[in-house]
Amino acid sequence: MLSERSIPVIRATLPAVGAALDEITGRFYAGMFDAHPELLRDVFNRGNQANGEQRQALAGSIAAFATMLVERPDARPDAMLARIANKHAALGITPDQYKIVHDHLFAAIVDVLGDAITPPVAAAWEEVYWLMANALIAAEAALYRQAGFPDGRTWRRMEIVERHEETPDAISLSLRPADGSPTPSFRPGQYVSVQIELPDGARQIRQYSLSCAPSRPLWRITVKRVLDGTAPDGEVSTWLHRHAAVGDQLTVSAPFGDLVLPDGDGPLLLASAGIGVTPMLAMLAHLATTASTRRVTVVHADRSRTDHPHRDEQRSLVAALPHATLQLWYEEADPDVLAGGDGIASTGRVDIGSLALPDGLTAYLCGPMPFMRAVRGDLLRRGLPAAAIHYEVFGPDLWLGQQ
Known part of the structure; x- marks a missing residue:
């Protein structure tokens, strides 16, 4: 929880810091990699650095965390923190690296905002940083212990x-x-x-x-x-x-990730696109091997039938579940794939409006960001609570500041 003295300072400076976060994070990464080139070489994804997605994700997470501290001081963005912690654990991030991040991040903040960073402002943002960092350090330590590697060496x-x-x-x-x-x-x-x-x-x-x-x-x-x-x-x-x-x-590494199949017997929606089918295959395979009787709606979208990874396996797993249905959508029309029917592809993009959504549904999404945005938006419009919609992102999570 943010201290009483820091709340008004963060509230007053959040617009200015938020507006400059993209520039701040750009300078932060440049300074940190100049001082620690091994981090770019061996830890950070060079592709995501080159296209700017990592910078956007960091800015979104900082803004989201600070906003929640001042708008909902008794709450904590546990879903966001869990997602980041799992990614960090999968990379083998260690507590000492948070000090490196701190030093270069605050140097970038001062460099960009200059005299606006007075001692009280700096102290308040230091508090925000260490609240977030310490929460992640604790979560990552718990993940390492659960994986059987308390020292973080999971490789x-x-x-x-x-x-x-x-x-x-x-x-x-x-x-x-x-x-x-x-x-x-x-x-x-x-x-x-x-x-x-x-x-x-x-x-x-x-x-x-x-x-x-x-x-x-x-x-x-x-x-x-x-x-x-x-x-x-x-x-x-x-x-x-x-x-x-x-x-x-x-x-x-050891396995990590918070998009995991829940226990229980409630209905499920497993919606994927492209290579996003992979975690859904693990869920389907587990349901099939445990002879689950849960109601499961499986949705997959792809460019074409030949681009659909594990297509036959996915169809076989759905067929093995007594209360599962499969809906496929391919962007490219295929004369050998007729529209309609269970497990037969329709042409075009996923139409959530055509699906029956039973009460108590839990939805799991994985695929390109535009696909997940569209499906999530459709599910929310259909009345599914946001808390019942979970997702996995391959790469930096550009949704962090919007959840």
């Missing part, structure tokens, strides 16, 4: 035992511990980090959802190659597509 070597071409631009890799130990369990919907040493010596990290049932003796990740012509975007996925082979070893 292990995993051997590739299977590789499959799922679509022209998506491969799946099945993994097992290289030391012969049992494959750890995970919660359906979680992801792991994969660290790859690239030709320039950088050890870049990316997250990939586990796309199989937790009961399976192997982990499986599905990697879509990112090819948008913007270097260094897609450098890890491209490396895996070109080089990952059966018998090779990868450095992989």
Whole structure:
């Protein structure tokens, strides 16, 4: 909780700081990477730095946290903090790195806002920062303990035992511990980090959802190659597509992520687009292996049938559940896919208005941001409470300041 003396200071300065946050975070990252190039080389996603998405996500999280402190002082954005903490744990973030972030962030704030940062203003924003940082440090420590790695060293070597071409631009890799130990369990919907040493010596990290049932003796990740012509975007996925082979070893983290299948028997909506199908596959596989009788509506959107990763597997898993239905939408018309029917694709974009939404529904979304924005907006207009809508983002969460 923010102190009484700091609340009016933050309330008065939040508009100015918020308006300058994009410039502040830009200077912050430039200064921090100049002083600590190893962070850009081995921790931060260079693609997201190049396109500015990481900067936007940091600005959104700071603004959201500060706004909640002054507008709802008795509340805390636990969903936002949990999402960030899981991403940090998957990267192996340590408490000492928060001091590095603090020093460079506040240097950037002073650099941008100058004389407006008086000692009382600086003290109030210091309080905001450490409230958020300490909450994340505590949450990350709990995640490390739950994973069985209280020191935060969650990395292990995993051997590739299977590789499959799922679509022209998506491969799946099945993994097992290289030391012969049992494959750890995970919660359906979680992801792991994969660290790859690239030709320039950088050890870049990316997250990939586990796309199989937790009961399976192997982990499986599905990697879509990112090819948008913007270097260094897609450098890890491209490396895996070109080089990952059966018998090779990868450095992989413990499973993390807060988009996980809940216990209970309430109805579910699993809505995905593109490679966002992967956490939904783990949820469906878990439901199928446990003979669940839950009512499950599965929605998936893609460019075309050939672009749909694990299409046949998804259809088989839905068919194995007695109260599950599958609705597919493909942007490209396919003469071999007729519109209508259970599990047969319609042409165009997802139409939430055509779905029956039972009482007590919990929705899970994963896919590109425009898809999730559209589906979430449609669900809210249909009367589903915001608290019943959960999502996963591959990359920086640009929704952080809007939840």
